[in-house]
Amino acid sequence: MCLKKESPLSTAMVITLPPQINATGLLPFLSSLTEQRAIGDVTIDFTYLRRVSPVALAALACAVDRWQKNRRRVFFDGLDQCVITGYLQRMDILQVCGVELPEEFKRHVAEGRFVPIRRVDAPVDAMGTAMAQCVAPGGDDYGHPLSALYDFVWYVLTETANNVRQHSRGTGFATAQVTQNEGFVRLAVADNGRGIRQSFLDAGLPWAAALDDVGSIRKALEPLVSSKGTPTNEGVGLTLSAGLARLAKAWLLIVTGRGLVRLQPDGVQEYDCLPNGGFYPGTLVGLTFKQVDIGDFAELLTAAKVGAGLLQRPGLRGKFIQ
Numbered sequence: 001m002c003l004k005k006e007s008p009l010s011t012a013m014v015i016t017l018p019p020q021i022n023a024t025g026l027l028p029f030l031s032s033l034t035e036q037r038a039i040g041d042v043t044i045d046f047t048y049l050r051r052v053s054p055v056a057l058a059a060l061a062c063a064v065d066r067w068q069k070n071r072r073r074v075f076f077d078g079l080d081q082c083v084i085t086g087y088l089q090r091m092d093i094l095q096v097c098g099v100e101l102p103e104e105f106k107r108h109v110a111e112g113r114f115v116p117i118r119r120v121d122a123p124v125d126a127m128g129t130a131m132a133q134c135v136a137p138g139g140d141d142y143g144h145p146l147s148a149l150y151d152f153v154w155y156v157l158t159e160t161a162n163n164v165r166q167h168s169r170g171t172g173f174a175t176a177q178v179t180q181n182e183g184f185v186r187l188a189v190a191d192n193g194r195g196i197r198q199s200f201l202d203a204g205l206p207w208a209a210a211l212d213d214v215g216s217i218r219k220a221l222e223p224l225v226s227s228k229g230t231p232t233n234e235g236v237g238l239t240l241s242a243g244l245a246r247l248a249k250a251w252l253l254i255v256t257g258r259g260l261v262r263l264q265p266d267g268v269q270e271y272d273c274l275p276n277g278g279f280y281p282g283t284l285v286g287l288t289f290k291q292v293d294i295g296d297f298a299e300l301l302t303a304a305k306v307g308a309g310l311l312q313r314p315g316l317r318g319k320f321i322q
Helices: 023-032 054-069 085-090 124-135 147-168 195-202 213-220 237-247 297-307
Strands: 013-016 042-045 074-077 114-120 172-179 184-191 251-257 259-263 269-273 280-290
Touching (some): 042 054, 054 074, 054 172, 054 280, 114 124, 124 147, 124 172, 147 172, 147 184, 147 195, 147 280, 147 297, 195 280, 213 259, 213 269, 237 251, 237 259, 237 280
Parallel strands (some): 013 042, 042 074
Antiparallel strands (some): 172 184, 251 259, 259 269
């Protein structure tokens, strides 16, 4: 259980959150969650926090869940001085972490604005539906102006959440946010499981031992590569999600272990490692795009399949993989 009180002086690990955990501040934050000691209390100081992205909240939920399962006490300090404590409560990050704090505000409808953080659990399709309806209210109706956004969000969230359920052997969390003035949609799914490379190793895939964490991400982005084996309908979810991100001119971040891959809106793909020797247990996926860049979803998905070599160009006979 997380406790909202001052932690003892014997705390083994202290994480002071910076004012902003988004953009360039995200990767150092992920590195700060690296377990510096296998035992001992953890204190998270929220005093200076001013802005935080959904993907950072998902990563934080995973870290707290992992520490608690390892019987490490977690203390949340500085919430009385943090200027966005109300936002953290609205996003349910404190509740998910077990912090009991009175809400000194009235909750408003979240639809069209944000999806409070939630645990990834079965049935994943129902979770994806609920989150897509929140991001794109009314989009489940055919012909609705938000139907393409609804389908896009549902597809990406369910595919990444299914990876958590089927491959991670850990606990996952998902959340989303819509910035109405800027028109950005931010999706985040993270887990605290075994990571992509380890899932390949555990599956006994002969080429896995030669991969590092960056290489494992690159391999996972290839079509028809799965730690579950090689049936024709497996190993395409992450591939097509990345393809959709590229077509939507999105920012895509995938982190596992020490490695990360970033896709920029201009299509440039960057490979790197977490700074400061950071290590992220599990896998994290963050996606940011402009709503106006989501056109006809069926056309986007078809183009993503063509780009991945899973479908021949229209007018040619070829295989089609769901």
